Amino acid sequence: MSESNWEPKIVAIVCNWCTYTGADLAGTSRMKYQPNVRIIKLPCTGRIDPVFILKAFERGADGVLVSGCHPGDCHYNAGNFHARRRWMLFRDLLDFVGIEPERLQFSWVSASEGRKWVDVINGVTDAVRARGPFTGYQAINKEFVAHE
C-alpha cells in the first residue's frame, strides 16, 4: 500500500465472553466503525501471552488492542486480574524499548458495551493513524519478508 492511501492495520486480541460479545452487540445494533481492525478471539484475557502481541507487530500490525471483561465480571472469575498484572509489566517493557504507548492499548469492554467497543476501536484506529505506520518494526520485519 503506498504512503498516500496508507491505512493502519489494527489487531484486537479479545476475550470471548465480554469484548467479543460486546463487538457482536455493536453489530446487531448496526453501529458503524472503521474497518481496520482484525479480531483474534480467545476464551479469556488470561489466555493472552504477550508474545501474541509481538507476533502481531511482526505481521505488520501498526497497533494492537487488548480487551476483556471489566474487573469482577470475568467469566472465569480472575483471568483478567492475572492478565492485568502482565499487561502492566509488558506495556512498561515495550515503552522502555521505545514502542509508543499508542501502539499497544488496553480496554475493558463488557458484553453490553457495544457503544464503548465502537468508541474504543475508532479511538485506537485514529490514534495509530495519527502516529503513522509502525516503521520501526517494519524495518526489522523487512529482512524476513525478504526470505519468507
Next chain:
Amino acid sequence: MKIGVYICYCGENIGRTVDCAAVAKACAELPGVVDSVDYKYMCSDPGQNIIKNAIREKGLQGVVVASCSPHMHEKTFRRACSDSGLNPFLCEIANLREHCSWVHEDVPAATRKAIDLVRMAVEKVKRNGELEPIRVPVTKRALVVGGGIAGIQAALDVANAGFEVVLVEKEPSIGGHMSQLSETFPTLDCSQCILTPRMVEVYQHPRIKLLSYSEVEKVEGFIGNFKVTIRRKARSVIEERCTGCGLCVQKCPTKKAPSEFEQGLAKRPAIYVPFPQAVPNKPVIDRNVCTHFRTGKCGICKKVCGRDAIDFEQQDQFVTEDIGAIIVATGYQLYSISKKPDDSAIKGYGEYGYGKYPDVIDGLQFERIASASGPSSGEIRRPSDQKEPKKVVFIQCVGSRDEAKGFTYCSKICCMYTAKHAMLYKHKVHDGEAYVFYMDIRAGGKMYEEFVRRAIEEDGVKYIRGRVSRIYPSGGKYIVKGEDTLAGEPIEIDADMVVLATAMIAQPNAQKLAQVLGVPYDGYGFYQEVHPKLRPVEVSTAGIFLAGACQSPKDIPEAVAMASAAASKALVLFGSDQLEREPTVAKVNEATCIGCFYCQKVCAYNAIEVKEIRDRKGNLVKTVASVNPGLCQGCGTCNATCPSKSIELLGYTDEQIFAEITALG
C-alpha cells in the same frame, strides 16, 4: 490438507456490504482450500447439506464457515460436520456479519476484511485437532436461592419430579413479597389464601431441605458439580426444639421494633415471627433491639420457653451442600421514597417530601393497609391519624421511567397494582374518591386491560394522564399538583392520602451475590440472561438458571412461569447421569513441565493437581502438573503463564493462535 470454505450471504445481511462471490473466489486460492462456496443461507438445510456433502465427497479435513457470529451458529455448523463424520472441532467460524458487514459500509474495505477473516480461520483450522467431548457425572440435587413465590414454585417442581432441593431464604420465613400482598390482580383473590398452601407444601415436602434465615456464602465447582457453602445466620432459637408455640413472642417486653413485614406500619417484639402464617413458624431474635443482647438483662423468652429452645450464644453456622444445578430467585426490592445517600442511584423525590409526610406511602404499605391481616385489619386507614381517607391519589411511575431520579425502565406491574389498589379502596370506602395519575397504561396480559377498564368504568376511579409535580401538606390534607395533559388543564387535588407506585428495583445485595454465583448482571443490577429471546432463564455460567424478578420486573404469573421454566432446565440436566462438556481444556506436556506450578497459582478452579513421576524402581523422577478435565473451564490462563509452555489449552493452542496471527493480511 483439504479445507472447505463456505461463505454465507445471510440473505442481504452479509451480502449487502461484503462481496461474497469475490470472497469465495479469493479463498479458493488459499493454500489447502479445496472447496470454496458462497450461498444465500448457510444455516438452512440446503446450506448445511452443501457442507455435509463436501465433507463426504471431497474428504475435507477442515471446514470454515464464514457467516454470523460463532455465538449464533457455531454449534449448528459443528453438528453438521459431525453428522457427516468430521470431528466437530475441525470446524471454525469467520464472523462476517456482526464483526464486518453490519459494522462497515465501504464494500471494498469490508470485502478485504472478510477475506482476511476467512484466511485467518483457515490457517487456524489447519492446526485444529480432533477433540472428544468430556463426560462428567451430575449431582442430581438443586439449590434454589430465594423463597418467594418464584423460589417456592421452582423448588416444588424439582422436588415433585423426584429430586432433592435445598431452598435457601435470607429472611426468617419464606413467602417473599407475595405474602405481604392483600389481593392479587386481575382476579382479586386473596394472596395469602393461594400462597400459604404452597409454603406449607414446601415445609412438609420430604425432598425439600428448607434453610431459612440463611445466605449463600461461597460457590465452587461447575455445572453438575457445584459445592455450595451456606451461612445459617444465628437465629438465637434452636429450630429443632422450638414448637412455635409463640409464648416467647407474647412475653417479650420489647415491643417497639418496626415490623418489616408490615412495612413499618406496625410494631413487633424483639423475638418475633414475621407473620402468623410464617414458614417455618419459628421465631428469631432481633439482636439489635433485644434487651438481653443490648444490656445482658431480661432473658424472659428463655425463662418462659418450655423446650429450652432459646440460645443466646448461638453463632452463625456454615453448611456445605453438593449441588448439580442452581436456580436463582432472589426477587426485587421497592424504590425507597425517602432520600437515599448520594452514592445510590436513588435520588428520592424532594417534591413529594422525601417520605417525610406520613400519609404519602408506597405500594407495599398500601397492600398492608388493605390486607385483612394488616395493622388496620383491612380497613382503609391513613397512617398519621388512623382516619378513613375520603380522597386518595395514586401516582404511577415513581422511580420508573425517570432517568433523572430513578431508572429508565418501566417496572411493568405498577399499572396493574395501582388499578387494583384503587379498586380495593373504592370497594372498601364507597363514598371515597380515587384518582390515578399515569403516563401510559401498560396492561398487556390476560384480562389485564379489562381489569383496568373495570376500575374506571365500574368503580369510577378517575384516571388523569400526567405526572404529578408537587405534593405538600396543607390543613391536614395533601395538595397534589398535576396537569391533565389530555384536557390540557392544570389540576390540584386535596388528598387525604397519597400512594406512590414506586419502581421495582434490583435487590441491594444483588451484585455481591452475582459475584459469588458468577452470574452477570445488567446496568440496573438485574441478572443477565444468555439470550433475551431464546435462552431467557439461562445465564452464561452453565448450570445456573434464573427465576422471577431478579432478572427484571415481573408479576406473579410471569415469575411462576419463569420458575417452572428454570426448574425444567434443571430437570433436563438431571435427566442424564453424565454431562458432556466442551473438550477445550488444558493439557500438560509432562516431558517439558518443570513443576514450577505457576499454572496452579493462576487456576481459579483448582483444576491443577500435582503429579509425581517415578521410575520403575519407584524413585521420584520429578513432580509435574496435571489437569483435572472435569474442573478445568478452559480459560487458558495457565497456558499464558507457563514459562516453558508445557501446558496448552486445546482448541486455542499457541500453534493455532500464531497461525491465525500469521495469516493477518
Next chain:
Amino acid sequence: MKPAHAHEHTLVDDINELTHQDPALCYQCGKCSAGCPIREFMDVAPNKVVRYVQLGLFDKALQSATIWLCAGCQTCSTRCPKSFELAAFMDALRELAQERGIEPSDQAVYKFHQAFLKQLRHHGRLYEMGLIRDFKLSTFKLMQDVDVAPAMLLKGKIGLFPHNIKNREAVRRIFKNVETIEKEEHS
C-alpha cells in the same frame, strides 16, 4: 448523529444549537406544566409547546403567549424526569420568535424586555425609573404602581437619575458585536 441523506434545517436544529438538547427527549408526561407557577395564566401548557415543536407546528409554538410568560424559574427543568431543560428551551423559542419576526403574543413582557435592554444599552446598568417610564409609555399602563412609586421615590429606592457606568461604550459594543455575530450566523 445526523443521517447521511440531505436534511432540511428546521427550528428543531436551531433549538439544538442554542440548548444542546433535542425536543424529542420529551415524552409528554406534563410534569413541567403541573409544577409551573405561571401555568394558569398561560394560553398553552408548556408541555404542549414542546409537543407543537415535536410535531413541526412551529408557528403555533412561537405564537403562544406561554413562551413569553415563562418566568424562567426552572421548576420544570429541575423536576423533569428526562432532565429536559425546558426553561432554556423557552429562552430559545423567545429568541427564535424575534429572529423570525413573529409578533410576540404577550406585548407586556416583550415591551418590558425591550425597555430593559434599552436602559442597559444606554447606561450600562439598569435605570429603574427609566425602565418604568419607557415601559409605561410603550404599554400605556400609565397608572400601574402609582400607589407605590412615590413611596419608592421617597425611600430613594428608585433614583430619579440614571447612574451610568464609566465605560458605557464597552457595553454598547457588546450589544453591537453580538448583533454582528448573530447576523453572520443567519446569513
Next chain:
Amino acid sequence: MSDLCTVAKELLQSGQVKLIVGYEKGSGPHRTRPVVIRSAEEAGRLVFDHHSLNNLAVYLTRKEIKHEGRIGIVAKGCDVRAIVQLIQEKQVKREDVVIIGMACDGVVREFGLAWEREHVAPKCAVCDVRTPHLYDILVGSPAPFEPPADSQLARIEQLKAMPPAERWAFWEREFEKCIRCYACRQICPMCFCDRCIADKSVPQWLESSASRRGNLAWNIMRAFHLAGRCVGCGECDRVCPVDIPLSLLNREMALVAKQEYGYEPGRDPEAPTLIGTYDKDDRQDFIQ
C-alpha cells in the same frame, strides 16, 4: 584455614551435605571459578573474596548434581536472593540446601579487575543484604563499605528521558549485536526450564537465527519472563560476549514490580510470587 573451609569440612565430614558448590582460586590474578567439592579433604580449595563473582545458585537446579543429595552452597546475599526465589518457585526445597551465607564487602564488575572503587559491580550500589537475609551458617561479618553511585538507575532514567524513537534506536543497536549464544540464559539461575521456548520449533515462538527481529523478540521475551523474578545478580551482563546491557531491562522490570506491587523477588521463601497472584485493586489507569 579460613572459617569457610572449616565450615565446609565440618559439613562434609558430618555428612550433612553430599557436596558443596563454592569458589576456588582461578587462573591468573583477581579471578575465582566455581568448584564442586565432595570430600572434607577438598575443603581447603574453597576461597571467598571480592572476586567471587558467580551466582552459584544456578547450579542448584542442574540435573547433574541435583539428585546426588543435600547440597551445601557458598552464597553472597545477592545469590541467596536467587536461592530464595528458587524456593518460592518450587525448584529447590529449603531442606535440600545448606546455605553457607557469606558476609560480603562487594565484588568487582569483572574477573581480572583489582578491588578498586571504580571496579565495584553496579549491583553492590543498592545491596542491602551484605549480611545474607537467609542462611544456615553465616561466615564472616561485613566491613564498613561506601557503596558507589547507582549507575544503573542513572542510565535507566537517562533512557526514559529520551523520545521513544531514540530509545528504540538505542535498543536496536544493542540487540543487533546479539549472536544468540544464550550465555545470558545459561548463567541465569531463574532460567531453569528444561526446554526454553526459544528452542521450541512447533510452533516457533521466535526466529532462532540471529536477526534484528528475532533478537528483539528474544530479549523482550527474556526480560518479560524474568519480570518479578530476576534478583538482579547481574550475571547476564557479565557473561554477555557482546556487552548488551541486559540488566537495564531486568532492573526496569524490578522497578515496576517494586513501585506498582511493592514486590521484591527472593526476599521471603514463603511469599507468593508476583506473577500468579493479583490484587483486586491493582493499578489499571492504563486500561480504557
Next chain:
Amino acid sequence: MKIGYFPGCSLGGTAKEFDISLRAVMKALGVELVEIDDWSCCGASSAHASSHLLAVSLPARNLLLAGQQGLTEIVAPCAACYSRLVIAQHEVANDAGLKAKVERAIESPLPAGEIRILNVVQLFERIGPEKLQAAKRVDLAGLSIAAYYGCLLVRPHEITGFDDVEQPVIMDAILAATGARLVDWNFKTECCGGAHSISHKPIVTKLSKKILDDARQSGANVVAVACPMCHSNLDMRQVELRKEGGHQDLPVLYLTELLGLALGLGRKELGLDLHFVRLPEQAQTAPQENRA
C-alpha cells in the same frame, strides 16, 4: 477576609437596603468587600429572553473585570445576578464555540483563573456559623422565620450544586444563629414570578399571596429572603393585598438584615425602614405565645 463584590443594579435602587445591610454586616464581621470596578448589568432578566449570546456576554464582561482586578472569589447577593453569572461561567467552560463568540463580543479573552461565584447564603457558609455565633449580640427569640430561597438560588442544581434543590436547609441553618425559630413550610423554592413584577402585576400579586399565606399558616411572623426581586414582590405587593382585604401584614426581611439585628446593628444601619411592611420593634425579642 477579602471578597469581591458584584452588587448588581437592584442593590443600587429598589434593593438598596440589601446593599446597606450586607455592607454593615460584613463590616461587623470584619469581611472586606471589594466592589468590582465599573461593573455593568448582568442582563437579567431580559437578555436571555432575546439573545443567548448576549445573556452570556454581559455577565462575561463582569467576570473579565473581576479577573483583571485579581479577584478569585466574588459574592453576587442578587439571586438573579448570581444565577446569570454562574450560568455564563458554566456555559463558556463547557462550550468552546460559545466561548470564542463571547470573547469576540467582549473583545477580550476571558480570565484563565477560576473565579468562585458565591450567592449571599454561600457567603455566610463561607464565613462560618461559629463566627456568626461569636459576633452575636441580640437573641431574636421573638421571630419565627420562614426562609424563602426562591428559584434562582438553588436552580439549576447541576450548575449551582448548592443545597437540596427541593428542600433546601442551608439558609435556615445560617439564620438559626440568630436564635430565632425556623419554620418548616412548603414554598421555600416556589417562584414569586419576579421577572413579571412590572409587566404582569396581577400574576406576581397572586403568586406572592400564595407564598405569604403558606408562610403565615406555617407559623412564621417574618419571611427571610436573599433576592431583591423576591423581596420587592413579597414586600411591595402586600400594598395591593391590603386593599383586597383580609390581608395580614407579614414583614419580609433580607437575610442580611436579620443577621444584622442579631449582631446588634441598628434598624437604620440595616435599612429596615425602607420596607413597605415594617417589622414591629417589639417583634424581634418579644417572647412568643404560639411557640410550637
